[in-house]
Structure formats: structure tokens, C-alpha cells
Amino acid sequence: MSKAVTGGCQCGAVRYSVAELHDNAHLCHCRMCQKAVGNLFAALIGASKSKVSWTRGEPSVFRSSEHVERGFCEKCGTPLFYNYLSSERINLTIGSLDHPERVKPKGHDGIEGRMPWFSELATLQDYGETEAGDSAEWAAAIKRTSRQHPDHDTEEWPPAAHQTESKP
Amino acid sequence: MSLDNRPQYSGGCQCGAVRFRVEGALGEASVCHCRMCQKASGNFYLPLVSARQAKLTWTRGEPKRFRSSNHASRGFCAECGTPLTYEAPDGVALAIGAFDDPSGIAPVIQWGIEAKLPYVDEIPSLPGEDTMADVDAAAFLADLVSYQHPDHDTEEWPPEAKR
Numbered sequence: 001m002s003k004a005v006t007g008g009c010q011c012g013a014v015r016y017s018v019a020e021l022h023d024n025a026h027l028c029h030c031r032m033c034q035k036a037v038g039n040l041f042a043a044l045i046g047a048s049k050s051k052v053s054w055t056r057g058e059p060s061v062f063r064s065s066e067h068v069e070r071g072f073c074e075k076c077g078t079p080l081f082y083n084y085l086s087s088e089r090i091n092l093t094i095g096s097l098d099h100p101e102r103v104k105p106k107g108h109d110g111i112e113g114r115m116p117w118f119s120e121l122a123t124l125q126d127y128g129e130t131e132a133g134d135s136a137e138w139a140a141a142i143k144r145t146s147r148q149h150p151d152h153d154t155e156e157w158p159p160a161a162h163q164t165e166s167k168p
Numbered sequence: 169m170s171l172d173n174r175p176q177y178s179g180g181c182q183c184g185a186v187r188f189r190v191e192g193a194l195g196e197a198s199v200c201h202c203r204m205c206q207k208a209s210g211n212f213y214l215p216l217v218s219a220r221q222a223k224l225t226w227t228r229g230e231p232k233r234f235r236s237s238n239h240a241s242r243g244f245c246a247e248c249g250t251p252l253t254y255e256a257p258d259g260v261a262l263a264i265g266a267f268d269d270p271s272g273i274a275p276v277i278q279w280g281i282e283a284k285l286p287y288v289d290e291i292p293s294l295p296g297e298d299t300m301a302d303v304d305a306a307a308f309l310a311d312l313v314s315y316q317h318p319d320h321d322t323e324e325w326p327p328e329a330k331r
Contacts, residue, residue, distance in 0.1 A: 076236070
């Protein structure tokens with residue numbers, strides 16, 4: 001089996017391919033990662049920069065400190081990577097991989113910033129699947145009109161149907 | 169709290185080009201595991217809190233928006249990419265991590281569990297380290313100058329030194 005993996009942003013304007021991922025999947029709870037991704041932590045996995053190809057578009061970057069830049073899609077905002085500039089390694093966001101379920105994290109970094117209730121999240125009440133229950137109709141309407149890029153590479157994007165729709 | 173005793177919250181993106189204020193009570197805080205929230209946020213799930221019953225003001229800049237379906241848009245900072253909103257016809261939800269003090273906004277429910285990643289519930293039991301505990305990164309951290317906006321409103325941004 002090839003070790004190559006693919007990923008990209010929500011809208012599909014930026015896509016990448018990685019020949020081989022490192023074995024360092026982790027969560028970083030530090031306040032810079034939190035705010036960069038608007039989340040409780042950044043979920044990251046490394047790859048050698050020489051093994052990453054941008055196969056469609058190019059990420060935009062914000063230089064979050066002298067040493068680091070953070071990549072994102074300028075069209076839809078998806079956070080894509082943490083880049084320690086002087087390192088040969090880049091850390092990609094796990095959620096932007098087409099198959100995040102294949103990358104199991106091994107540990108936590110930056111736990112000084114970890115939310116005090118973080119360990120309770122797994123025990124929260126479960127409101128069920130997106131396409132079941134009270135929100136089924138809503139979910140079906142979203143699915144019919146979703147502009148999210150599929151979780152695999154495509155020849156052309158966006159499809160013609162999307163291009164004709166009016167922008168918000 | 170504001171003068172009339174309403175709760176008040178502030179937040180914004182990493183670079184500080186977009187800042188918001190919420191006056192009034194926030195709705196139920198949640199995490200959403202659906203694949204659209206995952207990919208939009210580049211993460212395992214997206215923690216959101218509804219501001220629909222409160223007054224939301226963009227106090228600096230405005231988010232750029234991606235229309236992720238014909239029903240919903242997702243706001244983010246065009247300068248640094250921080251995901252900021254999920255906007256549906258019934259109101260705006262804000263990304264919890266973008267608040268200046270997210271620790272006060274604990275999620276109480278989970279949505280979209282059909283896409284919940286198989287390892288997510290095991291994450292709290294993984295080994296953890298402080299940022300400063302990583303010896304390999306000590307030199308890097310020692311002289312790190314952050315360009316992140318502080319976790320409170322500022323009169324002017326970016327500071328002169330960074331312009």
C-alpha cells in the first residue's frame with residue numbers, strides 16, 4: 001500500500017499530497033495553536049517539507065511569530081499547517097487530511113493551555129447523527145447543496161453547478 | 169458583565185485583524201463532529217457556541233465568508249485564517265477557541281457523531297507535556313516573539329513595532 005495521503009481545505013481551492021507522514025500525530029493546546037485554529041487545540045501531524053506537494057492552489061500564510069508561519073486557504077479559511085520555518089518538517093492539520101481517521105494521535109503538547117474541562121468532552125451527551133432526528137431535513141438540504149470539496153482529488157473544481165450559483 | 173449586568177464576551181482571530189464582542193447570554197455550547205465542520209476547521213471537531221440570543225458586534229474588521237452550502241456560511245479572518253463563525257438562517261455561532269477566554273464556555277452537547285473519529289474519545293488519556301517541557305524546542309521558545317493578538321481588546325493593532 002502506498003503511504004501517500006492527500007488533503008486540502010473545505011472549498012477545494014488548495015489541495016496537497018504527502019508522500020509519507022511522520023509518526024507524530026498530536027494535539028497542541030497552547031494558546032497560539034488554539035487561537036490560530038479557533039478551537040480547543042490544533043490537531044497536527046508532521047511530514048518532511050520535501051515530501052509535501054501543493055497539487056492545487058497555494059496556501060496563504062500568517063507569520064504568527066518570528067519562527068513560525070501558519071497556512072490556511074484564503075478562499076474558505078481552513079487552517080492547513082504549522083510551519084516551524086527553520087525545520088525540515090511541516091505539521092499539517094489532521095482534519096484537513098482526506099482520511100483523518102487513519103491518523104491516530106499519540107500525545108498532547110502545550111497542556112498549560114488545555115481547557116479545564118477537556119477530559120469531559122468524551123462524556124458529553126450525544127445528540128445523534130447529523131442526518132437523523134429533528135435535524136434530518138436540514139441535513140439533507142445541506143447535503144444536496146454542499147460546496148465542500150470531496151475527500152479525494154478531483155480533475156476540476158468547483159463543478160460547473162457551483163460556479164453558476166450566486167455568491168453570498 | 170456590563171453595567172446593566174449582562175454578560176459580555178470578547179474574542180477574535182489570531183492576528184487581531186478581526187475582533188468581536190458579544191453582549192448578553194450565549195446559547196448552548198457544543199462540539200460538531202460532522203465532516204463539514206471537521207474540514208472547515210482542519211480539526212477533529214468544531215466547538216461552537218450560539219450568539220443568536222445575544223448582541224454580536226464586529227469591533228474590528230469583519231470576517232470573510234465561505235458559503236459552504238446554500239444554507240450556511242463560515243466566517244474566518246482573511247489575514248490569518250482563524251475560523252470564526254458558522255452562520256445559518258437561525259443565527260450565528262462563534263468558534264469557542266476564538267474567544268479571549270474559552271475556558272468559561274464548556275461544551276455541553278455533541279453533534280454530527282456519524283463522523284466522529286474513532287480515536288477521539290481516547291484522546292484525554294494520551295500522555296501530555298507543557299510547551300516549555302520540550303527540551304528540543306527550548307532554544308526556539310526562549311527567544312520567541314509572538315505576533316498573536318493578546319486575549320483582550322486593544323486600542324490599536326498591530327503595535328507600531330510590528331508594522
